[in-house]
Amino acid sequence: MILLRMALASLASRWITVALTVFTIALSVALFLGVEKLRTGARASFADTISDTDLIMGARSGGVQLLLYSVFRIGNATNNLSWESYLDITSRAEVDWAVPISLGDSHRQFRVMGTSAEYFERYKYRGGRDLTFAAGAPFDDLFDAVIGADVAETLGYQLGDPIVVSHGISSFSHHDDLPFQVAGVLDKTGTPVDRTVMVSLRAIEAIHVDWQSGARKTGATTPAEVLRAMPLEPEAITAALIGVKSRLKIFGLQRAINEYPQEPLLAVLPGVALGELWEIVGVAETALLAVSAMVVVTALLGMAAMIFSGLNERRREMAIFRAMGARPLVITALLMLEALIIALLGAALGVGLLYGALALGQPILDREYGIFLPISALSGREWQLLGAVVIAACLTSMIPAWRAYRLSVADGMTVRN
Amino acid sequence: MPFEQSSPALGLSGVGFSWPGRVPFSLEVERFEIAAGERVLLLGASGSGKSTLLSLICGINAPQRGAITIAGESITGLRGARRDRFRAEHIGVIFQQFNLLPYATPLDNILLPLRFAPQRRARAGQARQAALALTDALGLPRDLVERSPARALSTGQQQRAAVARALIGMPPLIVADEPTSSLDRGSQAAFLDLLFTHCAAAGASLLMVSHDPGLAPRFDRSVRLEEIARMRRGEGEQ
Known part of the structure; x- marks a missing residue:
């Protein structure tokens, strides 16, 4: 002492x-x-980038690659997933919900993602948090767009502002004949959603009606009113987020997707793929x-x-x-x-x-x-x-x-x- | 009395110590004794081997031959840590400049040797009370003793605290190394009075080292270092 x-x-x-x-x-x-x-x-x-989604489904590639393009909007899908297969698989009994994702176009430096309005209910982050709107609402009209917080802040967009989607990524051909307008702005999430422009899946089809093999057809643009009346069902999507009714069914469904006879597909568990990705990062x-x-x-x-x-x-x-x-x-x-x-x-x-x-x-x-x-x-x-x-x-x-x-x-x- | 009266407080016989350094030197003491209760003044100029002799008596260094006993117990047979313990148990040391640890209170300074000497602690009884009794007797104000750091004390007060530290637990031998050298004549006399009174009260013998022969009349006996010790410094030098 x-x-x-x-x-x-x-x-x-x-x-x-x-x-x-x-x-x-x-x-x-x-x-x-x-x-x-x-x-x-x-x-x-x-790891909290995406939660409450049981499986991510896409064309067959690597698990990390699928995660990168479907969730982080990094890189591109090498193949698409046909709409038929999507409907077939999501109609299975164990599937609770499914949200299609279609990527490939861009607005300025941000990716444009076609999806369904259900995306805003189903996409969760940080242990089950919902996406919330800082202003506006999910898309209603064919040419409505919802933008992430970073998009709004970087480009200074507000509700009602027009958005011209470019064809492909960092390309010079624009869908300037069919502009969108900002219908909703999301709150900051700290996820890639902040850097995404979201439109409806039908809108993605609509702006490509007059396009073929990556170039605009000659002739007049189909008017918006005509497009609104068209069914605009996609032939293919990039990926899908899937929720199952019981967690016990996840692996069964994953196997079913991976062994799907009609098309080479891949389903990954987001947590597992995130873990693999973190190993690298x-x-x-x-x-x-x-x-x-x-x-x-x-x-x-x-x-x-x-x-x-x-x-x-x-x-x-x-x-x-x-x-x-x-x-x-x-x-x-x-x-x-x-x-x-x-x-x-x-x-x-x-x-x-x-x-x-x-x-x-x-x-x-x-x-x-x-x-x-x-x-x-x-x-x-x-x-x-x-x-x-x-x-x-x-x-x-x-x-x-x-x-x-x-x-x-x-x-x-x-x-x- | 806590220690055997018949045996001398300090005894050296046939002691030889040499230090094989860059400048080798050796010290030899054929015979030197201090009787129980005796007050001895050891006179020697600086560099005459005083420090070496003191370090042998205190067990910091061990002689190569001969025997040193304190209160009848031999220190020479003991190994390093045991010698340190022996010093703590048997010797109260007072330095030239009343070396207290400047940041600690006088009370902690006084209690410090007891930390290394369980028997001495047992002899002191209630250590804190014993320390305060000593400082009271030495005329040190209590609040100063218990609360101020030692560096806040005047030279005279530090002197008294150092005496209390040497005396606590009644060691049989007090070794004082030039304790009066920084004092004027009047203070020297007062300090010696104090030291003698308390050594006598504790039944301790006193070995005081000084270069000042003027102090001799006040001691039972005074010895010149040259009379009892032979020192050689360097190769073949006398």
Whole structure:
């Protein structure tokens, strides 16, 4: 007890250097834990991109590829899925609901997706959250479009603004003869929906009525009124989101789709495909964690340097301890105790900084980057990381402590200044 | 009395110590004793081997030959950590500049040696009460002793706290290394009065090292270091 009191009093007497060291460690700990939180948060947000959808169905390709184009709007489908097969499969008894998706056109830098109005009810993210409208409503008219939050913000669109869809992606041929108008603007979700222009599946057909092999037919455009009266049933779609009636049926349905005799199809479980994708993306997170671990190491070395530089001035103190009957090991233990106290203070302050930063940064991160960081108690893994920092501090302090041992053996109780 | 009266408080016989450093030196003490309760002044100029002799007596260094006993117990047979413990149990040390740990309270400074000496702690009884009784007797105000850091004390007050630290738990031997060198004559006399009174009360013997022969009349006996010890420094040098 008296030694702990002595160590605390000694630290208090050098409070400026000690405070700076504690602060350095606190910053590094906050960064380290922050990266860890961000990492798990990013992973969770990523996994939360789509939820409550049991299967994603598309033409046969790779699971990750299907996920990329159907959910993340990255890349293109190599093949389409025929409307007939879609109707056939979705009419099966175990299918609860299905939402078709048709991709391929674009508006400026954003993808245009043809779907049904049911999409706005069925698409869920972050553990079952619904898409909500900041303004307007789902499409009603053939030429209505619903835009994601990023589309609205980037292009400054409001309800009623016209939208001209381009044929294909980054192409120069536009469906300028048949403009859409903004009927709804969605709230920010942090998912690729934010960067999507959604129109009805029939509208996708409608703007392509006068097109053939990727070019507009010569002659006048079919008037909008005529188009509205046409049945406009698609021949093919890109993919479909499917919900089943019972979770037990998921694998059965998946097998049925994968073994569908009429057409080579693929069905994936979104969670599994997201996991596979994260395996690829996740390499960067490890690098990030490694960098922040290096920052912690730097801070701890700084602490060791601080203890080291104080040793010479403290030889008198060590001599007093020796004269009072302290073994050299006691001197070593005292220095390590100091390091432990500094590390514990640093860790505690670091956790405080982390939660302060989280409280401030959480809404911004969510709004700007769609990464939702829950403010929750430290997880078991985070406690482990904290423990590792404190243990590393004790190990680092063995360097100056060993030097102090040597000094106190050499000096004995001779007071040298 | 806690220790055997018949055996001397300190005894050295046939002690030889050499330090094989860059500048090798050696120290030999054929015979030197301090009787129980005796007050001895050891005179020596700086660099005469005083520190080496003190470090042998206190068990910081061990001699290559000979025997050193304190209150009848031999320190020479003990190994490092045991010697440290032995020092804590048997010797109260007062330094030249009343070396207290500046950041700790005088009370914690006084209690510190007991941390390393369980028997001495047991002898002190209620350690805190014993320490306060000593500081009361030495005329140190309580709130200063219990609350202020030692660096806030005046030189005279630090002196008293150092005496209390040496005396607590009644070690048989008090070793004081030039404790009066930074004091004027008047303060020196007052400090010695204080030291003698409390050593006598605790039944401790006193070995005080100084370069000032003027202090000799106040001691039972004064010895010049050259009379008891032979020191060699360097190769073949006398």
